[in-house]
Amino acid sequence: MARLYVALIGLSLIWGMSFVFIKWMVDPVGVWGTVFLRCLAGALVLLPIFFIQRRKGERKSLPIWKLIVVGIGNAALPWTLIALSETQINSNTASILNATTPIWTGLAGFLFFSVILTGYQWIGIVVGFMGILVLMNFEVSGIFTSDFVGVGTMVLATMSYAFASQFTKKYLAGTSVVVISTFQLLIGAAVGFVGMMLTNPISIGDLLTGEMILGIVGLGCLGSGVATLLYFYIMTNGSPEFASTVTYLIPGTAMIWGFVLLREPVTHNLILGLLIIFAGVFLSSRKSKKIVSSLPVGTR
Numbered sequence: 001m002a003r004l005y006v007a008l009i010g011l012s013l014i015w016g017m018s019f020v021f022i023k024w025m026v027d028p029v030g031v032w033g034t035v036f037l038r039c040l041a042g043a044l045v046l047l048p049i050f051f052i053q054r055r056k057g058e059r060k061s062l063p064i065w066k067l068i069v070v071g072i073g074n075a076a077l078p079w080t081l082i083a084l085s086e087t088q089i090n091s092n093t094a095s096i097l098n099a100t101t102p103i104w105t106g107l108a109g110f111l112f113f114s115v116i117l118t119g120y121q122w123i124g125i126v127v128g129f130m131g132i133l134v135l136m137n138f139e140v141s142g143i144f145t146s147d148f149v150g151v152g153t154m155v156l157a158t159m160s161y162a163f164a165s166q167f168t169k170k171y172l173a174g175t176s177v178v179v180i181s182t183f184q185l186l187i188g189a190a191v192g193f194v195g196m197m198l199t200n201p202i203s204i205g206d207l208l209t210g211e212m213i214l215g216i217v218g219l220g221c222l223g224s225g226v227a228t229l230l231y232f233y234i235m236t237n238g239s240p241e242f243a244s245t246v247t248y249l250i251p252g253t254a255m256i257w258g259f260v261l262l263r264e265p266v267t268h269n270l271i272l273g274l275l276i277i278f279a280g281v282f283l284s285s286r287k288s289k290k291i292v293s294s295l296p297v298g299t300r
Helices: 002-057 064-085 091-098 101-112 119-137 140-144 150-173 177-199 209-235 240-244 246-262 268-284
Strands: none
Touching: 002 064, 002 177, 002 240, 002 246, 064 091, 064 150, 064 177, 064 209, 091 119, 091 150, 091 246, 101 140, 101 150, 101 268, 119 150, 119 240, 119 268, 150 177, 150 209, 150 240, 177 246, 209 240, 246 268
């Protein structure tokens, strides 16, 4: 457990800064360019480790379709949605909404993976949703209009993370962390590249600024490479729920980085929404039980 907690803290420090890196990158290279560059940089870090591992004898067949599902659900889709969100909301707000991931992880387990939620967990889901409403100043109508890009897309990103976490634990528990992480980034890079070429191809000049170089190294090599390894290590050696609690720690570091580097204000609504969401996450992360019935998933 000591190693898991050290990995969790290290992961929170890296990912807390990631929201600032996204802000730096999304304007010059666009949403798809941000996804492509972060995934490509992360994959370049992991590919040598992947090939060394394969040469040492780990040559068993790969569950390709399962890896594709995780690649889309844990990289391509959520990272696109997060970059899109940060075109409209501050990085600190995005990080707090990201903290709802454990709430949706429990809900995804209930809906798709035969997990029974306790009463506390259902209360946590409701409380977490109240925290989101506080962040929105209770302007719920914005979710159903053009204002959906921002808070709405960020919530969808956390739901995607949640599904991918439960899917990985159930179907890829015996697969190497390096394999999962590498394929996730390759799939994310492929999706980002296609999207970028169809919308806004980047130029070399876009990449030659200090902020862009720092963003690619920090978001790609650290945030998408090293941090992805840490995340899957925590998830496969702990649990999806424990891994997703990294979002407890991220908002604090993200708010500090956002204030120092981006001059983003720390408002009363931000703090109150964060505290309410944390209460919801605490309740929703209470241990659940597996359904003992032989009914198929989704049959209740």
